[in-house]
Amino acid sequence: MRDHSNHVQVTREKAVELLRDACEFDRRKETIPVQEACGRVLAEDAKAQTDIPNCLECCLDSVAVHYADFENGMPDTSEWVRGVDWEFANTGVGMPEGFDTAIVIEHVTVSDDERHITIDAAPSAKFAGTNPQGSKMRQGEVLAFENTLVTVDIMARMAMGGVTDVSVIARPTVAFIPTGNELTRIGDELKRGGHFETNGLLIAEKIRQWGGEPVLWDIVPDDRERITAAICEACTKADIVVVNAGSSKGSDDWNIEMLDEVGTVLYHQTNHGPGHHSSAAVVDGTPVVGISGPPRGAGFTADFYLRPVIKRYLRQPENLPKVKARLASEIRPGGPGAHKHMAGAKQLPGEVRPSENADGSIFYGVKFMIVRQAEDGVLEAVGVPGKPGGLSEDAVNGYYMMPSGTGVNPPQVGDFIEVDLKPWA
Ligand SMILES: Nc1nc2c(c(=O)[nH]1)N[C@H]1C(S)=C(S)[C@@H](COP(=O)(O)OP(=O)(O)OC[C@H]3O[C@@H](n4cnc5c(N)ncnc54)[C@H](O)[C@@H]3O)O[C@H]1N2
Ligand code: MOO
DSSP: OOOOSSOOEEOHHHHHHHHHHHOOOOOOEEEEEGGGOTTOBBSSOEEOSSOBSSSOEEOSSEEEEOGGGGTTSSOOOTTOOBTTTBEEEOTTSBOOTTOOEEEEGGGEEEOTTSSOEEESSOOSSTTTTEEOTTSSBOTTOEEEOTTOBOOHHHHHHHHHTTOOEEEEEOOOEEEEEEBOTTEEOTTSOOOTTOEEOOHHHHHHHHHHHTTOEEEEOOOBOSOHHHHHHHHHHHHHHOSEEEEESOOSSSTTOOHHHHHHHHSEEEESEESEESSTTOEEEEETTEEEEEEOSSHHHHHHHIIIIIHHHHHHHTTOOOSOOEEEEEEOSOOOOOSTTSSSSOTTOSOOOTTSOOOTTTTSOOEEEEEEEEEEEOTTSOEEEEEOOSSTTSGGGGGOOEEEEEEESTTOOOOOTTOEEEEEEOOOO
16 A cells, blocks of 8 residues: 655646646757648758749739730730730739730720730839739748648648648657556446446547647556556657556555656646646656546546647647636535535544545645636636536536635636636637
């Protein structure tokens, strides 16, 4: 049984900072076709391979002429020959060779047989109505900088400049190690009192959405040697490792000890719940993110702690975006430390766990919120009604860290609160 007398509890902010400092990635690069670059991060500047346009180009639908014919005023065009003195020229297309100036088609009357024209407005200067070579992009010009997340527009711009292959940061591989004797693979027969291993499904998809490559480990039983072996193997094979469950104080909760044996534990508790038993370690230079078992907390603690590590690898913004929203429904404190048997209580009933902020520090209950526009146009946040883990959670798009502790006043309906937006990417 684990010795949990020596807690390393940190705030959420400190946890992210410790994890960030522990990441010294040796990023890999790969070259992929530009058509597949959307959603990837450039490892090098992408440069135009050619001038665009690569010759004098016509601006609008026009006829192409020689400016020299207009230098002494409007010429007599009755004897003009198509292809010699004039030619059609169209928007965004190279000028017919030899022609230097364009007159928009609205100032031109074309004969029915399209061989003769009369013009009612002369061009103002040589090259009028044209775009010079290289006016959209010049060969060698940077079209997108290193570390840019390629959007559809950027992908199309690079392709426009003749870029066929791009160098991108390889997707970091993220090993997910599920632990627990009670776990059963999805599709197998459920053990008595057990659960299907669903956190792997949940977190693998998040990893993909955030730009990583999930690698799912088989369920590891609560056995010290097997846990250690799985962690060590994963740390040699993956860029980032997630160890799931086995993080608390139960008779089979070994993960923190094992991480401590093979690496350095940075922290193994945070100041919020759910998610209290989140942890982090470094094993042979590989960051290991510890996510607690209960699925309700596993999802958003991955948002809090795993996402920044993946984003750091990919050199993308790490913090979740926050919005200020008007609290639209009453929310109550919760989690250890927010219990009615608060810090300082002399005797607790046996089924109640002691406060984790008995020292008077602030503890945060993570509240699932729906952020939406109120009828008066203001952004409002509604606490998810009903039972935690219920259907109403499907609409959750934000998290609020609700403080509790001595002297802390919880927000009232109508107050503005800061909500972390749930990340989809
Ligand atoms: N006496 C105390 N008991 C507990 C405390 C405490 O402070 N004192 N903390 C509670 C809190 S908070 C949490 S969170 C959990 C943390 O538990 P673990 O991270 O050690 O997770 P397990 O005990 O292994 O499992 C808990 C629960 O989650 C299910 N689980 C685990 N892995 C998966 C998975 N991959 N997919 C789906 N479900 C999974 C597991 O079957 C259990 O039902 O401890 C509290 N207890
Ligand atoms: O760590 Mo637990 O996730 O607080 O519920």
